Amino acid sequence: MLLYIFRRILIMIPTLLLTSALVFTIMELPPGDYFESYMAELQAQGEGVDKARIEFLKKEYGFDKSPVERYFIWLGGLLQGDLGYSFEYQMPVSELVGSRIFLTVLVSFATILLTWLIAFPIGIYSATHQYSWGDYGLTFLGLMGIAVPNFLLALILMYFANVWFGTSIGHLMAPEYLGQPMSWAKFKSILEHMWIPVIVIGLAGTASMIRKIRANLLDELQKQYTITAKAKGLHPFKALVKYPLRSSLNFFVGGIGGILPEIVSGAEIVAIVLSLETTGPLLIKALQSQDMYLAGSFLMFLALLTVIGVLISDIALAFLDPRIRLQGRSTR
């Protein structure tokens, strides 16, 4: 077991290195760099450009060096925990991301909670009452979550929340609380604003979760031991929850790997539309303006979280399910 963990950790390193090279290439591929887009943006607005300052900044950030050199400088910084500097915001990436992490995690947790709360009962009901109208109806509702393009839904909900409830448009709280220390009023404002992104993002995840629960539970319900349990007179609730449900939760543990980076980066598109103070819009803006360090370091951070998450879920899976531990080797 320990050997397995050790081997996996060892493999993580080349994976991450490869990812870092990939990320850097992706950042470098689009023609131009941050300063050119910055100048172009100012020109588009008809404003003047202070060329001398831009030259100064270019030199400061090492844009006079070759890409390979810059890659290694960046990599070296990463290994020491220095995520680099954002050109757009003119401050260290770690500070920038750190200032938004709390709200991001809050929204993500609320979303995941909502998703599970809705998906579980619907999935179980669907599996046990297959092909009934209830099954169709609930699946339909769940599917609406992914069918409606979420950026549109976010905009519409936001508009109507303002018209009906007077909630201020966008953001995670009313403007007067931005940047202020946490208070009861601020917290209430956050709750008022949070339900829109949570619903929009959560609905999308609900449908797939419903389907997975339903499918897995159905598989388990067909199996011999369930039928035996029922035949032997076990209470139907127990026959459902105690054995088949637990076995079908396998996929949950497998899914943990993906959840970790999701929590940190969070649905980017909805966050952009609603102008939330989460890390998603930060990342997208950085990619669009080629804010190298912000985008690159953040992506690497997410990659690290994914790899760790997958490792955790594999280990957990191996713990829970002896079949996986024992099989999965190569054949002849």
Place this chain on the structure above:
Amino acid sequence: MTSMLLPPPGSPLEHYVSEKPFDPKSIDRLSAAQERIYLASQWRLMWWKFKRHRVAVVSGIFLGILYISILFCELLAPYHYQSRHIDHIYSPPQRVHLFHEGQLIGPFVYGQKYSLNMETLKRQYEPDRSVVHPIRFFCRGDPYNFWGIFESDVHLFCPAENGTLFLLGTDRLGRDVLSRIIYGARVSLTIGLIGVAISFMLGLIFGGLAGYYGGIIDLVIQRIIEVLQSLPTIPLWLALAAIMPVTWSPMVVYFAITVILGLIDWTGLARAVRSKLLSLREEDYVLAAQLMGASPVRIIGRHLVPGFMSHLIASATLAIPSMILGETALSFLGLGLRPPITSWGVLLTEAQNINIVALYPWLLTPAIPVILVVLAFNFLGDGLRDAADPYK
């Protein structure tokens, strides 16, 4: 029971002898109904099970109609998707009436009176009940180029001469929204197919290799999958779209987008294929095929894959809606298709505006076909998967 007294010892037993001639194969012979079931091929079985799922059947028919109508969208749409009507900018949807002043005339719309409120700069349209514009059928309307082959101007239904027929209103250049939705279907519905085909193939190949051979190949492919999955999709899209040369024509961009969508999406399928193969390759029939000298490709293609073909079909059907939604998301980010190409994603992006939600909500109607198509594909996929499930 009294008649079953044993006969006295030594005397013959009474027994029943059938008069019918002897047929050694009588057990094997099947009644007509039984024959149908037992001799039915796998596909036929699937079809019967599928028919039981009523909603899936309805979805399938709906999608079939949509895909066929793609071929004829020039005919079906009352206007050409680019035809502008400067005098009817932001016109609200016109209602179809049947009765005019108590008389049945047939389907028609009323004319519109247009006035510009200079205070609010709002265009105001009032239905003019004195002007009747009957809807014509099989008529001549906007000219178009049918599949680039020949020119024509026949439409299924079009507005009256000098009249307008904006069933879903118009946009900021006075273009009919309904026509643009119909034309948009062509791009939106097909973009998914190509992308899914690509991701399908890649998923099969990589998953198959990983699952069948195991060992180093499996390890490497697993890591590649991990690397691809660890990068969030949207940044990857942004990066890939940013490097596409601008000189490509919109059509080429369109294909490139589908390829991109396909390239990123194959990992899920590959994982599923791999896990299925890992379990199936231990089966005896695989061993038998190997002993008989079949090449790995043949084994995978001929023996293993059909075993979970059902799952593949279901995945493919379920992947198409995510492609369609992916296209709308890409358009939203400004990466995907752009005007003048019309797709539902492009239409929705143009409507992504607080002005539109508040003042001109009919521009949001392209969301409806998106929702319906995604739902239809999902139900169809569910039905297919249930039908192909060998355990039922």
Place this chain on the structure above:
Amino acid sequence: MTNAIDRRRFNCILLSAPALGVAGYLPASARDFIEPPYLKDQIEAKRLPPLQERIPVKPRVIDLERMGRKPGRYGGQIRMLMGDPKDVRMVVVYGYARLVGYDENLNLVPDILENFEVEDGRIFTLRIRPGHRWSDGHPFTAEDFRYFWEDIANNEKLSLTGPPAEMLVDGKPPVFEVLDECTVRYTWPAPNPAFIPALAGALPLYIYAPSHYLKQFHVKYAHPAELELKVTSARVRDWTSLHERMGRMYRPQNPDLPCLDAWCLSTAPPSTRFVFKRNPYFHRIDTEGRQLPYADEIILNIGSSALVAAQTATGEADLQARYIRFDDYTFLKSAEKRGGFNVELWGRGEGSRMALLPNLNAEDPVWRKLWRDVRVRRALSLAIDRREINQAIFYGLGRESANTMLPQSPLHRLEYQTAWTRFDLDQANKLLDEAGLAKRDWDGIRYLPDGRRAELVVETAGESTEQADVLALIRDNWLKIGIKIYTRPTQRDLFRKRVYAGSVVMSVWSGLDNALATPDMSPHELAPTGQAQLQWPKWGQHYEEKGAVGEPPDLPEVRRLLELYLAWRQSRSTAERAVIWHEMLKIHADQVFTIGTVNGTRQPVVVSKRLVNVPEEGIWAFDPGGYFGRYLPDTFWFRDTAE
């Protein structure tokens, strides 16, 4: 904030101040100075001196009644919505506190400076207001100018390319002298007419810096060990980065940096809400004894630019024009009551809302040759139905015009505005026939001299739907003269690169940035002076890089434009400059180097109902005037303040 007021240091005051003291400069209507209630606590705690001692001896008096406005009262916060953290620079732009500024009538008026003298166009004597202090109470003197000139502009590490371009004449720097505590002089060997307009720019030429604050970051003045400590704790490369970052005045980032603007930054980044607080030492007062600005704070809420219109409609902004598009007008108007604001329609300040720019440096040899034929350019301009564009897209509120000055500019002439702008398809067809494109294909599209069809790709930066719509209208009309265009939207910086490289035959951009020019402003937009000019990027680059790259202009008219521009840069008098400007404008009107469509389109400006003194009509332009700057936002006040 210093407590000590060291009047002994102001030699210039003792020499020039009359016995009456500061009060002698106020008109008789104001008996007494009125303190802002916002600063009451600080004044009572003796952290701030009273008003008479905070303003310069001779402050700038803004006579609101003469301007047709009402003197106001203290109080309130002006909230604005922005889409980008870089937009903090907007407060410096809107605030428009400059050494010299443009007023409502485009005249140059000394603002921070008490006055300035120009001799022979080359000797500039600038006089600072005695008693003028930075926002932390420290005196603003000639030392701040000297520090900038000697320790920043001429320090090779801080200014890699040397002093700013507007301070060099033929590459030569001025002779800088400090005449006394309040007077400095710059002397050039030849005239430098660009100097004063540069000081008045929305993005100003800064020739001063808060020396008392910045010296701690400069290697020449700071204690080496302390400087090292500061450098490492700020996690920068070396002292130059630190100095640059801490001393940035245009896009402020450092709340401790003293400033001379009406409102100074008080929030440290990163933040989504920046608060700018009133500068207690601001140098402007009104005629009733109040120190400007009236409003106590400016609050910038940074969010997503797409949401600004929606947020404004719910009344979250008190003064908003940035990120509001003309399309949003109807929606905002319908939300006026609910949001408690009025929507005014100002005019935009560009020479043309959208201009088509044939690329004279295109790589394609056929099109390059065609663009050099003035008949082709004129024909394309004649074939645009500007009236249709104006009606369909701008509700008829714009002005059909070539890409030239707006009527509000003293340089405007009707003949420039109407040159080649009438809609005349016959004349256009005739001109194209004469230019050698007479042969046409079966569908009416002309043949180019090398046999290709006259089909060209017009590239745009892909940002505005307005551009796409106008191009759709133009496309139909140009088909009638046998030219077929394809629109290709690109990404902004990619778009520019392609134009610079010559891969683009025709591009679309907005017209002249400054269409409100006076003869004293620089005509650099009319001559090939920069690569950013999309109609002749290589010629512009040639000038910009002093002949190192690019190509010299090969059209006689363009060469003449360049000559005229250089003549302007050596001109001595306003009359001389006016002559030069008119000749340049005439050449442009005649030659149609850029094809303008409609100008004077409207910009919605949302003003809270509670905010007074915001003009109902104005021109929304970056240069000259800094958007709101020319209209003096420090004189805007809330009618419902507590005072």
